[in-house]
Amino acid sequence: MSQSSIPSLIKFHKQSQQLELAWQNTPVTLSAEFLRVHSPSAEVRGHGVGNEVLQYGKKDVRILKLEPVGNYALKISFDDGHDSGLFNWPYLQELCEQQDQFWQTYLEKLANAGKTRESGMIQFKSVD
Helix, strand or coil, X not given: CCXXXXXXXXXXXXXXXXXXXXXXXXXXXXXXXXXHHCCCCHHHHCCCCCCCCCCCCCCCCCEEEEEEECCCEXXXXXXXXXXXXXXXXXXXXXXXXXXXXXXXHHHHHHHHHCCCCCCCCCCCCCCC
């Protein structure tokens, strides 16, 4: 992996729970919720295309710890106990570049599944 793929800025804003990243351009912030629901772990991605597990109720999730893994990734520990999956630089860069598209797709998946971003809420689904 070349040095150019390492972000030129990595900054965590604890109060707002935003991870700020830049690759020699305008910084982009990713929320704890966005990172949690787009975790590269098998728990979220599944073990192949079509096996993804929709994450919901993560609106208030918080980042507890960020740990560098060599020169190629970050390990993020969340307060819901999730800490598997390594966010490598190319994946984080993709999340930054396609954040709006990924977020819209996520919101559509939530709506289609009758789920919500809110935590601890009872899910109601009407049936005919």
